[in-house]
Amino acid sequence: MSGQSLSRRHFLKTSGMVGGGIVVAVALPGCAFNGPHPIEVTDAGFIPNAFLQIAPDNKITFYCPSDEMGQGIRTGLATIIGEELDVDPANMLVQAAGSHEDYNNPEFRVQGTGGSNAVRVFYQPLRQVGADTRALLLNAAALDLGIPSEQLLTDDGFIVAGDRRYPYGDFVDTASSLEMPVATSLKAPSNFQYIGADAPRVDALAKATGTASFGIDTDLPGMVYAVVVRPPVAGSKALKFDDSAARIAPGVLDIVAVSSGIAVVAERYWQAYQAAKKITVDWEKRPLSSVTSTQVRQDLSAALEANDDTESSHVGDPEKAFAEADRILETDYYAPFLAHAPMEPLNATLRITENGADLWTGVQFVGAAQGVLERLTGLPRGDIKIHNQFLGGGFGRRATLSHIVEVAEIAMSIDKPVQLLWSREDDLRHGFYRPAAMMKIKAAANNEGRITAWQARRSGANITAQTMKNALPGVLPSLPTGLLNGLVGAMDYVFDNWAVDASSVEGLHETYSLPSYRVSHASVDHGLPTTFWRSVGHSYTSFAVESMMDELAEARQIDPVALRLKNLEDKPRMKNVVAQAGRLMAAMTVPENHHLGFAAHSSFGTDVAQIAQVSVTDGNIRVHKVTCVVDCGLAVNPDIVRAQLEGAVMFALTATLYGQIDLDDGAVVQSNFHNYPILRMNESPAVDVVIINSQTPPTGIGEPGVPPLAPAVANAVYRATGQRLRDLPLKLA
Amino acid sequence: MITFSLNGDSVSFKGDPNTPLLWVIRDDFKLKGSKFGCGAGLCGACTMHLDGAAIKTCVLPVAAAANKKVTTIEGLGNPEALHPLQAAWVKHNVPQCGYCQSGQIMAAAALIADKPDASSDDIDQAMSGNICRCGCYPRIKAAIASVAGNSQSYDATAVEATS
Ligand code: FES
Ligand code: FES
Numbered sequence: 001m002s003g004q005s006l007s008r009r010h011f012l013k014t015s016g017m018v019g020g021g022i023v024v025a026v027a028l029p030g031c032a033f034n035g036p037h038p039i040e041v042t043d044a045g046f047i048p049n050a051f052l053q054i055a056p057d058n059k060i061t062f063y064c065p066s067d068e069m070g071q072g073i074r075t076g077l078a079t080i081i082g083e084e085l086d087v088d089p090a091n092m093l094v095q096a097a098g099s100h101e102d103y104n105n106p107e108f109r110v111q112g113t114g115g116s117n118a119v120r121v122f123y124q125p126l127r128q129v130g131a132d133t134r135a136l137l138l139n140a141a142a143l144d145l146g147i148p149s150e151q152l153l154t155d156d157g158f159i160v161a162g163d164r165r166y167p168y169g170d171f172v173d174t175a176s177s178l179e180m181p182v183a184t185s186l187k188a189p190s191n192f193q194y195i196g197a198d199a200p201r202v203d204a205l206a207k208a209t210g211t212a213s214f215g216i217d218t219d220l221p222g223m224v225y226a227v228v229v230r231p232p233v234a235g236s237k238a239l240k241f242d243d244s245a246a247r248i249a250p251g252v253l254d255i256v257a258v259s260s261g262i263a264v265v266a267e268r269y270w271q272a273y274q275a276a277k278k279i280t281v282d283w284e285k286r287p288l289s290s291v292t293s294t295q296v297r298q299d300l301s302a303a304l305e306a307n308d309d310t311e312s313s314h315v316g317d318p319e320k321a322f323a324e325a326d327r328i329l330e331t332d333y334y335a336p337f338l339a340h341a342p343m344e345p346l347n348a349t350l351r352i353t354e355n356g357a358d359l360w361t362g363v364q365f366v367g368a369a370q371g372v373l374e375r376l377t378g379l380p381r382g383d384i385k386i387h388n389q390f391l392g393g394g395f396g397r398r399a400t401l402s403h404i405v406e407v408a409e410i411a412m413s414i415d416k417p418v419q420l421l422w423s424r425e426d427d428l429r430h431g432f433y434r435p436a437a438m439m440k441i442k443a444a445a446n447n448e449g450r451i452t453a454w455q456a457r458r459s460g461a462n463i464t465a466q467t468m469k470n471a472l473p474g475v476l477p478s479l480p481t482g483l484l485n486g487l488v489g490a491m492d493y494v495f496d497n498w499a500v501d502a503s504s505v506e507g508l509h510e511t512y513s514l515p516s517y518r519v520s521h522a523s524v525d526h527g528l529p530t531t532f533w534r535s536v537g538h539s540y541t542s543f544a545v546e547s548m549m550d551e552l553a554e555a556r557q558i559d560p561v562a563l564r565l566k567n568l569e570d571k572p573r574m575k576n577v578v579a580q581a582g583r584l585m586a587a588m589t590v591p592e593n594h595h596l597g598f599a600a601h602s603s604f605g606t607d608v609a610q611i612a613q614v615s616v617t618d619g620n621i622r623v624h625k626v627t628c629v630v631d632c633g634l635a636v637n638p639d640i641v642r643a644q645l646e647g648a649v650m651f652a653l654t655a656t657l658y659g660q661i662d663l664d665d666g667a668v669v670q671s672n673f674h675n676y677p678i679l680r681m682n683e684s685p686a687v688d689v690v691i692i693n694s695q696t697p698p699t700g701i702g703e704p705g706v707p708p709l710a711p712a713v714a715n716a717v718y719r720a721t722g723q724r725l726r727d728l729p730l731k732l733a
Numbered sequence: 734m735i736t737f738s739l740n741g742d743s744v745s746f747k748g749d750p751n752t753p754l755l756w757v758i759r760d761d762f763k764l765k766g767s768k769f770g771c772g773a774g775l776c777g778a779c780t781m782h783l784d785g786a787a788i789k790t791c792v793l794p795v796a797a798a799a800n801k802k803v804t805t806i807e808g809l810g811n812p813e814a815l816h817p818l819q820a821a822w823v824k825h826n827v828p829q830c831g832y833c834q835s836g837q838i839m840a841a842a843a844l845i846a847d848k849p850d851a852s853s854d855d856i857d858q859a860m861s862g863n864i865c866r867c868g869c870y871p872r873i874k875a876a877i878a879s880v881a882g883n884s885q886s887y888d889a890t891a892v893e894a895t896s
Contacts, residue, residue, distance in 0.1 A: 070830030070867045200826060207831030208822035209815070210766020210806035214832060217765035225760075250749065268748070270756045343770055343778060343832040343866040392768070392832030393866050424771040639826055643872070647829055650868025673775040673864060682857040684870040 046172035048133050048180060050102035051081060051126065058157055058169035060085075061093040065103035065111070066118040067364050068096070068203060069342075069394035070647070071702040072640035073118050075202045079636050080123055083195045084130030084186060086154040087168075094202045099370045099386035110475060111367035114399050114532065116604035116700025119636055123698055131184040137168050140175035189634065189695050198639040203390070215389045218349040218360040220417040224253055225269040226410050227276045227421060230261040230430045231283040232667035234529050238262060241281040249275035253416075258409040260402065260430075265414055269421055288527040288666040296663065297334060299524050300438035303459040304332075309522035312500035313509070316516030321453035325444030328453075329551055333441065335540035335728045337661035338434035339668075339676060340533055344392020345427050348407040351417035356383030359407075362391035364399040368474030372401050375477045376408040395651070396532035400432050400470050428676050429668040432470065433661055434533030435461040439508070439544035445552045449563040454517035456508035458541070461525040462501040465491040467532060495523060503532070507541035507707065511574060511602045512567040528663065534651060535706040538603040543728060546599035546711030550718065560598050560715065561585065573631050574600065574607040577692060581609035581629040584690070588613070594624060597716025599708040604700030606632040610649070610708040613685075614716035619732045621717055623653055623685045626709065631692040633699045641701050642689040648705025649687050654679040656710040659729055737798040739764075740808030750796035754788075755779040757795045758805060766806035766835045770864070777863030780836040781805050787843035789862070806835040809842055818842055821876040829867035837863050841877045851881040 046054045053061040062081055066073040074096075078089035097103045103111045106121045134154055141159040142149035145166070153160040157168050189195070206212035231238070241262055243255045251271030256263050262279055266272035303309070322328055348361040350373075357379055363369045366386045374381045391398055407420040422430075442455040469488045476484065495501045500521045508519045533539060553560040561582035568575035578600050585596055593615050600609035613625040628645045635641045658677045662669040670676040710728060718724050723732055736745040739762060746757050753772075758764050758781070770778030772791045779791040782804035810816030815823070818841050828834045837860065844851050844859035851859070856877050865873065 068830075070828075072829070200823065201828065203831065204823045204826055204828055205812055207828035207834050208819045208838065209810065209812050210835040211812065212831050213765070214768075216769065219763060219765070268752075268756065268760055270749070270752050270760075341866060343768075343776070343830060343864070345769065390832075391830060393830045395866075421769075424773070424776075643826060643829060643869070646871050647868035650870060651866070672773050673771050674773070678776075678864045678866055679868070679870075680861045680864060681870045681874060682861040684868070687871055 046176055048136060048175070049129055050097070050100065051129050052085070052133055054168050054172050056169045056172060058167035059093060060087050060091070060157055060168065061095060063097040064094055065097045065105070065122065067113040067362070067366065067388055067391055067394070069113070069362070069364065069391035069398065071644060072201055072637065073113065075199070075640060076119050076636050077122055077126055078202055079194050079199065080119070081126040081130040083192055084127045085134050087157045089194060089202055090200060091157060092202070096388045099366050099384070101367070104367065110365070112365040112399065113394070114364050114396065116606070116702040116704065119698045120605065120700060127186050128184070131186050132181050135181040135184040136175050136178060137171055139178055139181065140171035141166065144171055144174050195636050196634060196638070199637055201640065212390050214344050214392045215349065215360055215362040216344055216347045216392070216421065218389070218419060220349065220351060223349065223417045223419055224265050224267060224414070225272045225419050225421065226263050226265045226407070227269070227272045227423070228258065228261045228263045228406055228426070229276050229279050229281060230426060231281070232429070233283065233286055233289045233665070234430065235527065236283045236286045236289065239282040239284050241279055243279050245278035246275040249278060251275075254414050255279070256410060256413045258406055260406055263406070263410045265410065265418065269419075273423065286527065286666065291526045291663050291666045293336070293662040293664070296436055296526055297438070299526070300334075300436060300459040301332070303522040303524045304438060304440050304457055306522070309457055309459070309520040310500050312502070312505045312519045312521055314518040315514065318453045318455055318516040318518045321516040322442070322444055322455070325452055327555060328442060328444045329548065329555055330440065330442040331548060331551065331726060333439045333544035333547060333726045335437045335543060336659070337436045337528065337663075338533055338655055338659045339428050339431045339661050339670070340393070340395040340397035341427060341676065341678065342391070342393025342395055342397050345424055346397070346403040346422040347420060348403045349417065349419040350407045350411040352377060352411050356385065358385050358387060359404070360387045360389060361404065362389050362398055363401075363404065364391070364394050364396075365401065365471065365474070368401060368471050369404045370474070371477035372404050372474035373408055375473055376405065377412065381477065395534040396536070397431065399467070400531055401474050402470070424673070425671045428661075428670050428672065432466070432529040432531035434539060435463060435504070435530040437540040439541065441544050441548045443548055443552055445556055445563070447556055449553065449556050449558040449566040451512065451514055451552070451567050452516065454509060454514045456517070456519045456545070457522070458505050458508065459522040459524050460504065461528070461530045462492070462495040462523050463503040463530055463532060463536060464501040465495040466530045470529070470531065492525065503537050505541070506537035507601065507603060508545060511545065511571070511600065513569045513571055514567070534648075535603055535703040538601060538703070538707040539655070540728070542599065542601040542707030543710045543714070546601060546708060547714055547724070547726065550598075550711075550715045551724065564600060571602075574602055577607040577609050577629050577631050580690065580692065581611060581627070584627055584629065585611045595716045595719040597712045597714065597719060599712035599715060601704070601707040603704045603707055606630065606699045606701060606704035608645075608704045608708055610712045612709065612712040612716045614713055614720060616717060616720045616732065621657060621713065621730060621732070622683075623713055625686045625688065626712070627688045627690070628705060629690045629692065630704070631694055632701045632704070633694050633696040635691050636698055638691055641691055644701045645689045645705040646687040648703070649709055650679050650684055652706040652709035653685070653713070655728065656713050657729055735795055735799045737800060738802040740804055746795055751794045754781070754790040754793045754795045754798050754803070758790070758803070764805050764807050768832055768835055770833065770836075775864075776833070777836040777840055778833050780839040780863065782839060782843055785843065785846060787840045806839060809839065816842060817880050818845065818876065821879050825872045825876040825879070827869050827872040827876050829869055833863060833865045833867075837865065837873055841873070845877070845880055849881065851877065853878065856881070
């Protein structure tokens with residue numbers, strides 16, 4: 001969708017009075033949906049489109065279509081729209097948008113946040129919305145002031161006429177009677193004053209004072225609390241259960257069976273949590289019930305040995321090139337299941353009345369949450385409102401809907417607003433996981449370091465198939481259940497027999513210019529739910545590819561950075577990133593027992609190279625410093641780009657050193673932070689970030705800092721110890 | 734009935750004395766700034782001050798707070814009157830998702846009250862009980878160090894004054 005068309009969709013067609021100000025409804029030509037106005041109008045104010053509200057007192061509100069989960073998107077998108085509207089983002093009120101298709105992610109076609117795409121896909125459209133709205137205000141001011149609009153300027157929410165300044169709010173009455181200009185020309189990047197400059201996050205103050213509201217902070221009159229007793233093995237159903245002790249526990253109001261387990265509803269969370277422990281359940285056995293982590297690894301290896309994987313892509317004739325190679329390396333790399341463990345455990349608060357349903361939660365997939373409630377409650381979509389709060393971390397976990405389904409089932413069986421809260425144990429044991437991956441890389445490089453043949457094969461569960469099975473009920477709310485079940489059932493078939501899931505193999509060849517390669521996949525699914533985990537397939541493929549690059553360099557006695565540069569002929573942007581990082585690395589002086597490791601990876605349109613400075617003492621790997629070089633196009637807020645890379649390094653280092661979800665008899669072994677440790681401050685490295693100065697449109701930044709870290713550390717550990725570690729998490733022999 | 738001081742006000746709680754202080758503060762007294770992260774004393778999201786000391790309240794029975802002074806993030810400072818650490822948090826653009834930050838700031842405030850000149854190692858030690866899944870550690874550390882380095886102009890009693 002082009003920026004222009006998005007902007008045009010939001011032109012005002014009708015207007016009416018609300019409160020003391022003017023509201024202009026959004027027209028949705030060609031859209032079947034006729035929901036209420038997407039903005040809850042509590043204040044008087046002019047609403048020229050779904051994204052902006054300008055009040056007579058010049059309070060300017062931006063309704064942010066993407067979900068804030070720490071990545072800084074409220075600040076980023078406010079900067080983008082503010083640049084063209086000519087309002088400093090610091091002077092805007094930035095709020096989460098309601099649930100409405102006007103806020104659909106232009107690429108997903110549903111309201112949602114993920115894939116590091118928000119700045120990229122909203123960059124042009126929101127600039128256009130800002131520019132058109134500014135032009136409208138200029139036209140209104142020209143009429144009201146009797147001055148031709150060409151003689152008027154704007155500055156941070158004011159119309160400037162000579163030495164007089166008039167707040168935008170002065171002109172909203174007139175503006176509401178005018179046609180919205182279209183396709184107003186945008187600023188030249190050289191005229192940007194907010195885009196490209198470091199600026200404070202718009203949510204920093206609220207988050208430093210405990211006043212930012214997360215889903216868990218929702219408190220409704222008469223609200224009760226629910227916890228769910230879930231099966232040890234994903235997906236198994238309760239055969240029978242005894243809740244007699246729980247029913248008489250203090251505060252317990254009701255106990256109801258839901259599709260995922262047994263829900264306990266009480267006056268207080270703590271009462272529900274205590275009572276839940278008194279319930280005994282016989283759970284059915286499932287195929288997953290006998291699976292162990294050891295078996296998963298064996299099955300993934302066996303699938304690659306069996307050689308019946310499905311091709312994903314190829315270029316040239318790698319078999320011929322291998323036949324002509326004088327030296328071939330072939331190596332297996334393994335990455336385990338991982339949990340997201342966002343800091344805020346999953347929760348959702350739902351109130352159903354005769355007028356509709358209101359959901360307070362934190363989801364990355366507002367459109368699908370609305371859809372799943374439409375399906376489960378039978379209410380018209382327009383009567384279902386999602387009040388998305390700040391997300392206490394997402395990382396992909398909040399793109400799933402299991403907590404929304406649960407709270408709906410509970411709320412429908414009791415007649416009160418209910419807050420469902422997961423414990424940390426629930427979160428780690430009943431998640432959707434980053435799937436385990438076995439990767440076999442076969443590669444040949446000539447004695448100059450040019451790769452001549454490349455074969456990359458991955459076995460494991462399909463990420464997209466599982467994610468879609470979870471999301472489809474919400475994405476297609478009006479599809480009849482029979483058809484839906486058929487479609488859900490088809491997902492495995494499609495990805496086992498017909499198509500390779502692109503997410504599961506992404507990153508196995510794309511970073512480099514390879515004259516011949518073949519990428520293929522063998523689906524092995526043990527039934528543990530899986531989904532997107534920050535950087536998705538790249539989170540493991542980069543480990544295999546970038547470890548192999550160092551192995552090739554060693555085999556050919558070539559400097560690892562030089563070898564990479566030899567294989568980036570038609571990737572100028574990454575070539576520059578690697579070259580810059582290589583120069584930094586060459587200039588580094590480190591203590592004698594510290595060692596440097598290098599890795600680079602392209603993902604989500606962004607190129608990142610990292611240098612890890614590592615020491616190994618008594619078998620303990622310590623990462624002291626990570627230097628990142630990134631090209632993400634124009635950095636809308638460079639300080640947030642730096643913060644995302646700092647955070648990505650910590651997130652990835654947790655996975656590199658500790659991250660491991662194990663199965664025993666199909667049940668997840670890890671249960672809390674004592675056995676699923678997260679990196680702590682005293683283990684955390686310093687992070688330096690170099691942002692390549694670029695004027696090209698912005699690309700992703702939430703995820704691309706994750707993939708290179710594990711191989712950069714593994715490559716440093718090899719230099720420190722001579723041990724080539726090919727399994728994650730890294731453990732020295 | 735358990736009586737204690739909550740951000741300077743005397744309050745009492747009539748429910749189960751084994752209820753963790755965190756849930757009493759959040760669900761009965763409706764102060765939502767302190768967070769639940771693990772329920773097992775492992776992450777620090779629930780950190781408050783009990784008579785000035787940083788305590789993980791998800792594992793502290795409310796009975797243990799009887800006749801003591803409880804300070805939450807709401808009592809440390811507010812948007813109109815920031816604690817120096819809160820100001821430093823904003824200046825360093827520390828928060829990402831923000832969920833851990835109340836606990837981080839409460840742990841840091843107890844450290845700074847105790848050791849106004851806290852060294853880098855002191856900071857690492859004092860903060861090692863607080864997890865940030867978003868990985869804001871470099872900025873948390875810089876923010877605390879900026880306050881510790883400014884101990885001359887920073888009035889350490891400000892922390893205690895509200896607790
Ligand atoms: S919630 Fe109290 S330490 Fe984690
Ligand atoms: S800011 Fe997200 S957990 Fe710390």
